[in-house]
Amino acid sequence: MTGKITRRATMTAALAAGLTGSGGADSAPNKATMKKSGIAGLSPVWGEDFLYQWSPPEALKRDLTPGPSHIRLSSQSTPRLTGEEGVDYAKLFRSMRDGGWSACETASAGWLARKRSESEIREIKTQAKANDIVFYGIHCAGNIIAPDPDAERWQRHIIDAIHSADEMGCQLVLTHVGSMYPNRNTPHPKNWSREAWNRSVNALKRICRDTAGVKIDIAIEAVNSESINNPWAHKRLREDVGDPRITVGLDVTNMVFSNTAFRMTELIDTTFDLLADQIAYVHAKDFSWNSMMPGLNWAMIGTGNMDYETFLARVSRLKRPTNMLVEFLTTNEEYQQAQRNIRSIAQNIGVKIYGTQP
Amino acid sequence: MKIAMKKSLLAFCATLLLPGVALAAPDFSGSWIRDNGKSEQVSYPLFWLTRGVDPGGRVNGDFILDVQQDARTIKINDPQRPRRVLELDGKARTVPMDTGMQSAAVAAHLSADTLTVVTIGSYGGMPGNVGSKTQEIWSLSPDGKILTIATTRESPATKQDFKVIFNRK
Numbered sequence: 219m220t221g222k223i224t225r226r227a228t229m230t231a232a233l234a235a236g237l238t239g240s241g242g243a244d245s246a247p248n249k250a251t252m253k254k255s256g257i258a259g260l261s262p263v264w265g266e267d268f269l270y271q272w273s274p275p276e277a278l279k280r281d282l283t284p285g286p287s288h289i290r291l292s293s294q295s296t297p298r299l300t301g302e303e304g305v306d307y308a309k310l311f312r313s314m315r316d317g318g319w320s321a322c323e324t325a326s327a328g329w330l331a332r333k334r335s336e337s338e339i340r341e342i343k344t345q346a347k348a349n350d351i352v353f354y355g356i357h358c359a360g361n362i363i364a365p366d367p368d369a370e371r372w373q374r375h376i377i378d379a380i381h382s383a384d385e386m387g388c389q390l391v392l393t394h395v396g397s398m399y400p401n402r403n404t405p406h407p408k409n410w411s412r413e414a415w416n417r418s419v420n421a422l423k424r425i426c427r428d429t430a431g432v433k434i435d436i437a438i439e440a441v442n443s444e445s446i447n448n449p450w451a452h453k454r455l456r457e458d459v460g461d462p463r464i465t466v467g468l469d470v471t472n473m474v475f476s477n478t479a480f481r482m483t484e485l486i487d488t489t490f491d492l493l494a495d496q497i498a499y500v501h502a503k504d505f506s507w508n509s510m511m512p513g514l515n516w517a518m519i520g521t522g523n524m525d526y527e528t529f530l531a532r533v534s535r536l537k538r539p540t541n542m543l544v545e546f547l548t549t550n551e552e553y554q555q556a557q558r559n560i561r562s563i564a565q566n567i568g569v570k571i572y573g574t575q576p
Numbered sequence: 577m578k579i580a581m582k583k584s585l586l587a588f589c590a591t592l593l594l595p596g597v598a599l600a601a602p603d604f605s606g607s608w609i610r611d612n613g614k615s616e617q618v619s620y621p622l623f624w625l626t627r628g629v630d631p632g633g634r635v636n637g638d639f640i641l642d643v644q645q646d647a648r649t650i651k652i653n654d655p656q657r658p659r660r661v662l663e664l665d666g667k668a669r670t671v672p673m674d675t676g677m678q679s680a681a682v683a684a685h686l687s688a689d690t691l692t693v694v695t696i697g698s699y700g701g702m703p704g705n706v707g708s709k710t711q712e713i714w715s716l717s718p719d720g721k722i723l724t725i726a727t728t729r730e731s732p733a734t735k736q737d738f739k740v741i742f743n744r745k
Binding site for chain 2: 271274278280482483506508515516517518520521522523524525526527528529546547550555556558559560562563566
């Protein structure tokens with residue numbers, strides 16, 4: 219990906235995609251699920267003048283056609299790739315493969331806590347390759363729009379992570395647009411204000427400027443407590459920052475709220491229709507809405523509201539093989555259970571998951 | 577997985593159709609009070625929540641289950657879920673799941689000692705869920721005063737078991 223993105227160019231490309239198909243391996247946009255108004259959100263179903271549009275349309279058609287791209291699974295089970303010294307990398311990567319995982323990432327806080335020697339870097343690359351593990355990225359901590367002076371510190375952290383990812387031969391860093399509170403996981407009332415949006419855009423522009431020439435995707439993860447919590451915001455952020463390295467670390471579950479909790483097929487389709495060419499990798503989680511207040515809870519993958527058939531089919535229709543991080547479970551056994559469900563659902567619809575599970 | 581599940585349901589149905597098995601079938605008719613102290617806490621709908629989240633099963637309480645059974649059917653009125661009417665011939669029937677968004681194959685059969693209900697469908701009844709097979713085995717104590725429903729739920733991830741006890745009202 220090269221060249222500066224302009225909003226006009228993006229709109230022209232989107233229009234062309236709508237008229238002629240997306241031009242890639244992914245299918246043409248599903249017009250039934252595309253918004254028709256100028257408002258971010260799924261299309262009305264019925265009774266929109268007096269009902270929230272929380273139930274899906276009757277007889278919604280799902281396109282479960284598998285694509286040609288396989289999916290590599292990574293996880294947050296242990297042992298993990300961390301910044302720890304003295305690691306036996308051959309043993310570490312072999313244990314990942316033995317568990318059915320074929321990709322991995324690392325968390326920035328521990329990873330950047332120390333400098334690695336050239337020989338250690340070489341050993342990591344050698345052992346990852348020998349065990350057929352793709353070390354694709356650094357999952358970044360921090361809050362790039364935190365109240366000053368912390369924002370500067372965290373922007374610097376992301377910049378360091380980008381250089382380290384480049385050094386390691388990774389594809390991406392994963393980061394977030396942040397919160398106006400110090401802890402970005404706490405939603406601030408002004409996170410959706412123009413001020414917060416501008417802070418996020420300017421922070422990312424600065425990060426792009428200070429890493430110009432480094433070919434590492436800066437994948438943004440949607441989080442519901444932040445302004446990037448829907449596919450339209452993802453798309454607009456890339457346009458406003460104006461750098462093609464701003465991509466998507468797709469976490470559909472993180473975009474869910476009451477309005478979409480029972481309309482996941484449409485949300486997934488709409489997201490891929492809008493963002494397919496920007497998706498750098500994906501996260502796998504699931505959720506259920508099981509209480510009176512609109513508090514969603516984590517569920518075992520494949521048992522909740524996420525439409526995993528549609529999700530896996532759409533990932534497999536991306537132009538290139540994609541890494542999928544299974545996250546937010548607790549025990550290694552839960553990660554194995556999640557992997558079994560993913561592989562079963564994928565097998566049912568003809569999607570290829572790389573490798574095998576013991 | 578779907579093919580495997582269909583095969584397993586067919587095999588199950590075949591065994592149920594053996595002649596003479598249902599000659600002395602138990603009768604579950606009556607009102608049954610759930611014994612909260614002796615029952616495992618099970619949420620309805622059956623969520624599989626992770627990260628230590630309580631699915632809310634403790635609100636089950638001592639509710640009343642009403643059952644009407646005749647030679648051909650059993651009607652189950654559980655205040656926590658939609659009314660069920662099951663044919664007791666062991667044949668699988670396609671019915672909408674409680675979410676109304678997916679279908680399941682359900683077969684019910686009376687043996688000399690038990691009622692077995694097998695449901696094959698998607699785990700949570702939502703589109704894109706993993707497949708699952710749920711087997712309920714209903715049985716009565718020798719004096720007919722205690723009803724036990726033992727449920728096993730199988731998915732590719734794992735097998736889950738839970739038991740609920742009712743006392744005759």
